Amino acid sequence: VGKPVYQPDNFYGDAAPPGVVMGLAWTSLGGATLYIETSAFSTKKADFKITGSMGDVMKESTKIAQSYATQVLAKLDPDNMFMEEYGVHMHIPEGATPKDGPSAGITMVTSLLSAAFNKPVAADLAMTGEISLTGKVLPIGGVKEKALAARRSGVSNIIFPKANEKDWDELDDYVKEGLTAHFATDYEQVYALAFPDGVATWPGASSA
Amino acid sequence: VGKPVYQPDNFYGDAAPPGVVMGLAWTSLGGATLYIETSAFSTKKADFKITGSMGDVMKESTKIAQSYATQVLAKLDPDNMFMEEYGVHMHIPEGATPKDGPSAGITMVTSLLSAAFNKPVAADLAMTGEISLTGKVLPIGGVKEKALAARRSGVSNIIFPKANEKDWDELDDYVKEGLTAHFATDYEQVYALAFPDGVATWPGASSA
Amino acid sequence: VGKPVYQPDNFYGDAAPPGVVMGLAWTSLGGATLYIETSAFSTKKADFKITGSMGDVMKESTKIAQSYATQVLAKLDPDNMFMEEYGVHMHIPEGATPKDGPSAGITMVTSLLSAAFNKPVAADLAMTGEISLTGKVLPIGGVKEKALAARRSGVSNIIFPKANEKDWDELDDYVKEGLTAHFATDYEQVYALAFPDGVATWPGASSA
Numbered sequence: 001v002g003k004p005v006y007q008p009d010n011f012y013g014d015a016a017p018p019g020v021v022m023g024l025a026w027t028s029l030g031g032a033t034l035y036i037e038t039s040a041f042s043t044k045k046a047d048f049k050i051t052g053s054m055g056d057v058m059k060e061s062t063k064i065a066q067s068y069a070t071q072v073l074a075k076l077d078p079d080n081m082f083m084e085e086y087g088v089h090m091h092i093p094e095g096a097t098p099k100d101g102p103s104a105g106i107t108m109v110t111s112l113l114s115a116a117f118n119k120p121v122a123a124d125l126a127m128t129g130e131i132s133l134t135g136k137v138l139p140i141g142g143v144k145e146k147a148l149a150a151r152r153s154g155v156s157n158i159i160f161p162k163a164n165e166k167d168w169d170e171l172d173d174y175v176k177e178g179l180t181a182h183f184a185t186d187y188e189q190v191y192a193l194a195f196p197d198g199v200a201t202w203p204g205a206s207s208a
Numbered sequence: 209v210g211k212p213v214y215q216p217d218n219f220y221g222d223a224a225p226p227g228v229v230m231g232l233a234w235t236s237l238g239g240a241t242l243y244i245e246t247s248a249f250s251t252k253k254a255d256f257k258i259t260g261s262m263g264d265v266m267k268e269s270t271k272i273a274q275s276y277a278t279q280v281l282a283k284l285d286p287d288n289m290f291m292e293e294y295g296v297h298m299h300i301p302e303g304a305t306p307k308d309g310p311s312a313g314i315t316m317v318t319s320l321l322s323a324a325f326n327k328p329v330a331a332d333l334a335m336t337g338e339i340s341l342t343g344k345v346l347p348i349g350g351v352k353e354k355a356l357a358a359r360r361s362g363v364s365n366i367i368f369p370k371a372n373e374k375d376w377d378e379l380d381d382y383v384k385e386g387l388t389a390h391f392a393t394d395y396e397q398v399y400a401l402a403f404p405d406g407v408a409t410w411p412g413a414s415s416a
Numbered sequence: 417v418g419k420p421v422y423q424p425d426n427f428y429g430d431a432a433p434p435g436v437v438m439g440l441a442w443t444s445l446g447g448a449t450l451y452i453e454t455s456a457f458s459t460k461k462a463d464f465k466i467t468g469s470m471g472d473v474m475k476e477s478t479k480i481a482q483s484y485a486t487q488v489l490a491k492l493d494p495d496n497m498f499m500e501e502y503g504v505h506m507h508i509p510e511g512a513t514p515k516d517g518p519s520a521g522i523t524m525v526t527s528l529l530s531a532a533f534n535k536p537v538a539a540d541l542a543m544t545g546e547i548s549l550t551g552k553v554l555p556i557g558g559v560k561e562k563a564l565a566a567r568r569s570g571v572s573n574i575i576f577p578k579a580n581e582k583d584w585d586e587l588d589d590y591v592k593e594g595l596t597a598h599f600a601t602d603y604e605q606v607y608a609l610a611f612p613d614g615v616a617t618w619p620g621a622s623s624a
Contacts, residue, residue, distance in 0.1 A: 057304050060259040067257070067297040070249050084252065102303030133245040133259075133299040134228060136219050163219075185219075265512050268467040275465070275505040278457050292460065310511030341453040341467075341507040342436060344427050371427075393427070 009033045010153040014123040019115030021194070023107035024128040024149055024158070025099065026142025031149030033126060034092055034099070036107045038115040043087035052092030055100030062090055064133055065108035068187070072109070072135070073116055076200035082116035103140035105131030106159065109187060110194045121194040126150045127159035135187035139163035147175050156180055159190055217241045218361040222331045227323035229402070231315035232336040232357055232366070233307065234350025239357030241334060242300055242307070244315045246323040251295035260300030263308030270298055272341055273316035276395070280317070280343070281324055284408035290324035311348035313339030314367065317395060318402045329402040334358045335367035343395035347371035355383050364388055367398055425449050426569040430539045435531030437610070439523035440544040440565055440574070441515065442558025447565030449542060450508055450515070452523045454531040459503035468508030471516030478506055480549055481524035484603070488525070488551070489532055492616035498532035519556035521547030522575065525603060526610045537610040542566045543575035551603035555579035563591050572596055575606055 010033065012020055019038040024031060050062050070083045082088070090111065092099055106129040114121050128146055130138035139161045140146075147168075150158050156178055160168060162185040168176070184190050188202050218241065220228055227246040232239060258270050278291045290296070298319065300307055314337040322329050336354055338346035347369045348354075355376075358366050364386055368376060370393040376384070392398050396410050426449065428436055435454040440447060466478050486499045498504070506527065508515055522545040530537050544562055546554035555577045556562075563584075566574050576584060578599040584592070600606050604618050 057261060060261065060303055063257060063259050063297070064299055064303070067247055067249070067295075067299075070295075071247060074249060105303075130301065130303060132219075132243070132301045133247050133297060134225055136301070138219065138301055265469060268469065268511055271465060271467050271505070272507055272511070275455055275457070275503075275507075278503075279455060282457060313511075338509065338511060340427075340451070340509045341455050341505060342433055344509070346427065346509055 009149070010155070016120055016123070018118045018120050019111055021107050021111040021114060021121050022126040022153070022155060023104045024126050024146035026101075026103070026140075026145050031142055031145030031147070033149050033153040033155070034104075036090065036092055036104060036111040038088060038090045038111040040082060040086040040088045040115055042085065046085050047087055049087070049089040050091070051089070052095055053098045054092065055098060057102055058100045058104065061102050061105050061131075062108055064131055065105060065112060067133060068131055068135055069109050069112035069116070072113060072187070076202065077117070080116055088112070088115070102130040103128050105129060106137055106184070106187060106190050110190060113191070114194070117195070117199045119195065119199055122196055124155055125157045125159070125193065126153070126155045127190060127194075129159065129161040129184065129190070131187060137161045137184040137186060137190065143167040144171055144175060147171065147179055151179060157182065157193070159184055159193055161185075217357075218363070224328055224331070226326045226328050227319055229315050229319040229322060229329050230334040230361070230363060231312045232334050232354035234309075234311070234348075234353050239350055239353030239355070241357050241361040241363070244298065244300055244312060244319040246296060246298045246319040248290060248294040248296045248323050250293070253295075254293050255295050257295070257297040258299070259297070259303065261303060261306045262300065263306060265310055266308045266312065269310050269313050269339075270316055272339055273313060273320060275341060276339055276343055277317050277320035277324070280321060280395070284410065285325070288324055296320070296323070310338040311336050313337060314345055314392070314395060314398050318398060321399070322402070325403070325407045327403065327407055330404055332363055333365045333367070333401065334361070334363045335398060335402075337367065337369040337392065337398070339395060345369045345392045345394060345398065351375040352379055352383055355379065355387055359387055365390065365401070367392055367401055369393075425565075426571070432536055432539070434534045434536050435527055437523050437527040437530060437537050438542040438569070438571060439520045440542050440562035442519070442556075442561050447558055447561030447563070449565050449569040449571070450520075452506065452508055452520060452527040454504060454506045454527040456498060456502040456504045456531050458501070462501050463503055465503070465505040466507070467505070467511065469511060469514045470508065471514060473518055474516045474520065477518050477521050477547075478524055480547055481521060481528060483549060484547055484551055485525050485528035485532070488529060488603070492618065493533070496532055504528070504531070518546040519544050521545060522553055522600070522603060522606050526606060529607070530610070533611070533615045535611065535615055538612055540571055541573045541575070541609065542569070542571045543606060543610075545575065545577040545600065545606070547603060553577045553600045553602060553606065559583040560587055560591055563587065563595055567595060573598065573609070575600055575609055
């Protein structure tokens with residue numbers, strides 16, 4: 001099978017386990033990919049732990065993701081006790097790099113759902129978008145830098161907030177080459193892209 | 209059905225779900241609309257969580273809103289266990305924008321009641337006003353800026369504190385055009401506008 | 417019924433509900449009236465919450481008021497479970513204005529007792545005075561400014577600490593016009609003025 005070239009920004013390659021989802025960050029040095037990792041273990045006392053040098057806004061994002069994923073699970077898989085009975089830990093490598101901002105919202109929700117379903121997300125997919133408490137996908141910054149970072153990491157499918165579509169349309173063609181952008185107004189659309197095989201059907205999902 | 213123009217400030221359009229209420233903020237950059245979002249889920253351990261980069265005064269506002277909404281529920285719907293037995297989460301997008309001040313008080317109360325009743329509030333309505341612990345609606349700043357922001361977001365009904373009526377009266381006609389202002393001294397009046405179909409009748413409500 | 421003139425500083429008018437008591441503050445801008453509001457609700461887990469942008473000294477005042485009011489209740493109304501079994505919330509509008517100092521002590525005690533008895537205090541009454549842990553009423557500053565503020569808000573009865581009687585006596589007549597000052601050395605005297613109809617009789621109270 002040959003020895004794959006190690007890509008520091010894409011260390012899971014095409015084999016991210018359940019709970020691991022690629023996000024896109026915008027830093028003072030440009031764009032970067034990052035993974036949101038969630039793992040869980042049965043425990044006597046359920047809790048929710050976060051690590052990864054997150055700033056205050058990002059810490060709040062984990063709470064929003066947790067609340068929203070709890071609501072999604074209650075609808076899609078009511079018997080799933082992941083949020084109620086497990087010790088859940090969400091981490092963002094690399095631990096020494098400070099991270100902040102709300103744009104990992106949809107990535108965090110997807111990471112939690114992937115862990116709760118124990119099902120990996122679609123390969124070759126990165127995503128960025130703030131999540132509201134009800135699942136609205138809100139605009140983010142750094143579309144160009146994030147697009148470049150995704151390609152650098154060898155990823156070709158990116159989910160952006162619908163409100164950023166105009167930013168994408170304005171990018172030069174050389175930036176967009178080889179990339180497919182998907183746009184979401186609601187988390188339901190992210191879900192359909194992350195879990196194309198179903199897992200559980202979104203209640204009332206249209207065929208759009 | 210055509211392609212709707214995305215309005216970043218009004219991303220729920222006319223279809224805000226239960227728990228979501230539009231407020232009006234006054235920032236150094238002018239007025240802005242914002243949503244207060246409340247969601248809840250049954251849990252083994254009731255709690256109250258807030259996110260959205262709130263400053264200290266706004267955090268206190270959430271406590272006042274919680275206490276007052278608890279009192280209202282006890283009167284209107286005594287069997288409603290929302291405050292006692294649910295995990296309640298109140299959030300204000302956008303997560304990276306610091307927010308502060310007491311003027312979202314009535315919006316927060318309405319968001320909590322809407323979530324507790326599982327009933328959306330009237331469409332095309334935004335509101336601003338400090339709430340006292342007993343339901344008095346106290347004056348706010350930035351009437352002009354907030355009026356402009358409401359119209360920019362396509363909202364035509366605004367609830368202001370009665371004490372701000374003089375500020376409204378002094379506005380130029382071009383600011384007020386297309387807007388209908390409602391004035392409240394007590395939360396009861398906000399309730400009647402937010403839940404026009406009733407839900408539960410306010411005890412001792414007059415027909416005014 | 418005519419259109420009443422809205423008084424921002426006296427928004428309860430003559431109809432303050434149980435738990436609401438008018439205090440007097442002394443600020444860098446002069447005197448001001450403020451309300452101490454206490455509400456309570458039955459809960460599984462009793463607690464005591466404070467809001468209103470209180471500074472450290474004022475926060476300590478709420479603790480002293482709580483301890484002293486608990487003692488008073490144990491004497492006057494031993495079966496009253498207000499302090500033991502209720503969620504109690506004390507708030508001072510307006511939320512964005514920082515407040516500090518110990519002079520709201522007797523107002524806080526009265527607010528707690530009014531809420532515990534579920535009985536409003538006498539109308540047309542404002543008060544200012546530090547409280548000791550045993551109910552002594554200690555002197556405050558700003559007698560003149562507070563007198564002016566009371567009259568501006570349309571209040572004619574003020575309770576001052578006995579130790580401030582000399583400050584009152586030295587005021588010009590135009591300041592005192594229309595105002596009646598009452599002086600207290602002990603909280604018992606405040607109690608008699610706030611609850612003239614009795615509620616519960618102060619143990620060993622004289623007929624003075």
